[in-house]
Amino acid sequence: xxxxxxxxxxxxxxxxxxxxxxxxxxxxxxxxxxxxxxxxxxxxxxxxxxxxxxxxxxxxxxxxxxxxxxxxxxxxxxxxxxxxxxxxxxxxxxxxxxxxxxxxxxxxxxxxxxxxxxxxxxxxxxxxxxxxxxxxxxxxxxxxxxxxxxxxxxxxxxxxxxxxxxxxxxxxxxxxxxxxxxxxxxxxxxxxxxxxxxxxxxxxxxxxxxxxxxxxxxxxxxxxxxxxxxxxxxxxxxxxxxxxxxxxxxxxxxxxxxxxxxxxxxxxxxxxxxxxxxxxxxxxxxxxxxxxxxxxxxxxxxxxxxxxxxxxxxxxxxxxxxxxxxxxxxxxxxxxxxxxxxxxxxxxxxxxxxxxxxxxxxx
Ligand code: TRP
Numbered sequence: 001x002x003x004x005x006x007x008x009x010x011x012x013x014x015x016x017x018x019x020x021x022x023x024x025x026x027x028x029x030x031x032x033x034x035x036x037x038x039x040x041x042x043x044x045x046x047x048x049x050x051x052x053x054x055x056x057x058x059x060x061x062x063x064x065x066x067x068x069x070x071x072x073x074x075x076x077x078x079x080x081x082x083x084x085x086x087x088x089x090x091x092x093x094x095x096x097x098x099x100x101x102x103x104x105x106x107x108x109x110x111x112x113x114x115x116x117x118x119x120x121x122x123x124x125x126x127x128x129x130x131x132x133x134x135x136x137x138x139x140x141x142x143x144x145x146x147x148x149x150x151x152x153x154x155x156x157x158x159x160x161x162x163x164x165x166x167x168x169x170x171x172x173x174x175x176x177x178x179x180x181x182x183x184x185x186x187x188x189x190x191x192x193x194x195x196x197x198x199x200x201x202x203x204x205x206x207x208x209x210x211x212x213x214x215x216x217x218x219x220x221x222x223x224x225x226x227x228x229x230x231x232x233x234x235x236x237x238x239x240x241x242x243x244x245x246x247x248x249x250x251x252x253x254x255x256x257x258x259x260x261x262x263x264x265x266x267x268x269x270x271x272x273x274x275x276x277x278x279x280x281x282x283x284x285x286x287x288x289x290x291x292x293x294x295x296x297x298x299x300x301x302x303x304x305x306x307x308x309x310x311x312x313x314x315x316x317x318x319x320x321x322x323x324x325x326x327x328x329x330x331x332x333x334x335x336x337x338x339x340x341x342x343x344x345x346x347x348x349x350x351x352x353x354x355x356x357x358x359x360x361x362x363x
Contacts, residue, residue, distance in 0.1 A: 005172060006210050007109055007181075015046045015240060018209055022216075024049055024238060037089045038308055039082065039239060045206075049215065050235040053202040058093050064202040065192045066095040067234070069144075069185065071106040072120035074252025075260035076128045078305055079242050086206045086239070088133045095204065097139045098192045101125065104144035104184055108177035114145055122356050128261050130352035131345055136359050140197075144184055150196045155187035161224040162217065170213045186218040193231050200230045206237045242304055245275040245297050262349070265342040269335035272298065278320070279327035290323040298327075298334045306337040 004022070019026055024047035027040060033055070035041040057064035068087055070080065091097050101121035106112040112120075121143065130136050142148075168174055171182065193200045205215060215236045222231035244250040244257030251257050259268045278292030278299065293299040299317070307313045319325035 003172070004210055004212050006213055007178065008210075015209070018212075018238075019047050022212055024209075024212070024236075025051070027051070027237070030055060037086070039086060039304070041310070042303060043240075044082070044304060045086075045237050045239045047209075047238040048236060049219070050233060051204070051237060053232070054204045054235050057202050061094065062201075063198070064095055064204065065098055065198070066090045066204050066206070067098040067189050067192055068206060069100040069102045069105075069188050070121075070125055071102045071110065071112075072117040072125060073106045073110050073112050074120070074124075075255075075258075075262065076124040077250065077252070077258035077260045078301070079250050079258065080125070080128070081132065081261060082239060082242065082304055083206060084129050084132045084134065086237070087129070090204065090206070091135060091138065096192070096198065097134070098188075098197075098203075099129070099139060099141050100147075100188050101141075101143045102181075102185070102188075105181045107145070108181055114143075117145075118143065122360055123353060124262070126356040126359065127349055127353040130355050131261075131349040136355050139359070140192075141359060144188070148196070150194050151187055151191045154191050154194060155183050158183050158186050158190075158221050158225070161221060167217075170217055182214060182217060185214045186221050189214075189218045189234050190222060190225075190229075190231055193229065200232050202232050203234045204237060205234055206239065208241055209238045212236070212238065242300055243297060245271055247276040247295075247297065259338065259342075261342065261345055263342065265339040265346070268342055269339045272301070272335040272338050273331050275301075275331070277327040277331070283326065286326060287323045290321040291325070291327065293317050293320050296320070296327075298330055301334055301338070306334065306341060 018024065027045055027048055030051060031040060039045045054064060056062070066087060068083065087097060087099065101117060103112070103114055103117035103121065106117050107114060126141060167179060167182065171178055189203065189205055191197055192203055207215065215234070219233045222233045225231055242250055244254070245259070246257060249257065259271050275297040278294065278296035280286040280289055280291065302313055302316065316325065316330070320330065
């Protein structure tokens with residue numbers, strides 16, 4: 001069986017197998033209804049748990065919430081943008097948004113100071129969320145290290161209904177920090193349903209597949225505390241991960257593997273020009289055999305972010321495979337789209353940063 005470890009930064013190769021091994025559901029049945037989200041339309045969001053509950057809330061215009069968290073341990077890059085786009089999309093579908101800076105987790109698991117975490121969370125994460133279109137007036141944002149009493153009470157209560165051995169079975173080798181991080185994350189996800197935060201209602205958690213151990217634990221805990229709190233088991237959607245610019249993993253600790261949303265647009269364009277493509281060794285071969293878009297980081301950038309029009313994307317795919325589009329030309333096109341996106345985004349971000357700071361002062 002495929003092991004999922006939320007702290008190992010493992011890459012997940014085989015999403016179909018994941019669905020089978022862990023009992024997630026494929027996203028297929030919701031594709032046509034939610035094709036307005038690029039990530040659903042293009043199978044980037046490949047699986048879910050209990051999404052029908054969220055579907056129903058959206059269709060019947062009933063209350064529901066979205067909960068998400070980010071470890072403030074690095075720059076905000078295009079991998080994070082995908083999650084931000086998902087959050088914004090759900091907000092527009094009517095979700096109340098709960099979003100945390102997982103600064104306790106980054107302190108315990110990555111050694112990030114609370115001060116650094118606060119700066120990163122404000123300037124990188126929150127400011128970029130808002131610049132991408134998140135409405136800050138309909139947002140509950142908090143730091144795991146500095147929040148309300150009911151949340152900490154819940155976190156501690158949760159420990160009563162999960163044994164050490166169960167945690168071991170889910171997470172493998174345990175440390176005290178892992179236990180606290182896992183229970184804190186469960187409290188992140190469940191506390192919106194406490195009476196002080198709006199009461200029981202469906203909550204969707206959009207995550208990468210690596211976070212599934214937390215989702216499974218939290219869903220079990222929701223059930224075990226059913227009598228006290230009437231929690232609705234939280235739903236989840238699972239997205240694939242973007243690759244790094246050189247292939248392999250995108251990693252916050254390797255700046256050459258990602259483009260940050262605050263990268264200088266010209267520098268970002270250069271990173272695009274250096275990215276790995278699915279091109280052949282020589283132009284002759286490329287003309288004869290065609291390229292391999294499935295192995296191309298440029299194509300991934302289009303697919304996830306830079307080209308929303310399916311027809312335009314398909315055309316590039318076809319030309320690449322037919323050997324009529326060469327990598328150099330394609331990279332230039334991508335670099336232009338990147339530069340344009342970043343310049344426009346960064347203009348919005350300047351204003352968004354002020355809003356982010358205001359939001360945090362208000363708390
Ligand atoms: N563990 C997540 C990460 O590694 C961050 C996180 C904390 C989170 N609380 C959450 C994610 C609740 C989803 C829901 O980035």
